[in-house]
Amino acid sequence: MNFTTKQVSATLTVAEILSAARKEQGVDLEKIEKFLKINKKYLRALEDGRYDILPSLIYTKNFAKTYGEYLGLDTEHLGELIEKELGIVNQLSPQRDQPIEPEYLQSKILLTPKMIRYGLAITLALTCLGYLSWQVNAIFSSPRLSLTEPQPDLITQQNSITVIGDTLPEIDLLINNQTVLTDPAGHFTVALDLQTGLNTITVSAKKKHSQPSILTRQVLYQPIEVIEGTAPENPAKPEL
Secondary structure, rough: OOOEEEEEOOOOOOOHHHHHHHHHHHHOOHHHHHHHOOOHHHHHHHOOOHHHHHHHHHHHHHHHHHHHOOOEEHHHHHHHHHHHHHHHHHHHHHHHHEEEEEEEOOOOOOHHHHHHHHHHHHHHHHHHHHHHHHHHHHHHOOOOOOOOEEOOOEEEEEOOEEEEEEEOOOOOOOOEEEEEEEOOOOOEEEEEEEOOEEEEEEEEEEOOOOOOOEEEEEEEOOOOOOOOOOOOOEEEEEEE
């Protein structure tokens, strides 16, 4: 935009000069607001002479000069007038010296269609990445495995026990290196014979590409010793 300088009348106030120049040029405040990046309410305040709602004096001077330059006015003369008017305002209202951060400088987050598209794309990418990570983890992580029986460090006088447990269906399940089948829900029940003394039971569950889950149980089998020639306890009574 090319600016042409116009003389400022000394008989008019800054507000009257700015308002008249804008109306003469037929420009609305919305257009000036977008071009100068100055909030429309501050431009309106300059045209109304409402210095009380404008930011600090230094911003008011800069706004007036910038606005005057946009309208092609003599900014030097306009600056002198605004200095005089602000001097009067400052004497009447000393508190105006306290700076107020102008609204157009305050940090704002404006949601635009472009930002929304980027946000949706990022959200979709993160969702896909999370799902892929979950799938990879599901493939390579060790399957769950639990044993209900036998209890840890079991001592028994029975020569067999039952191994009862739960895992995922359709996996490779081994008990002491022997393949064991599970039901459709992943439950398994297997009877094992025991050797006299300490028996180690190792249960391993493994998916195709995963590390195995392994549980062990120690079972001590101590059979009842029967001494030859001794009468059993609680002998049966002879029939009469």
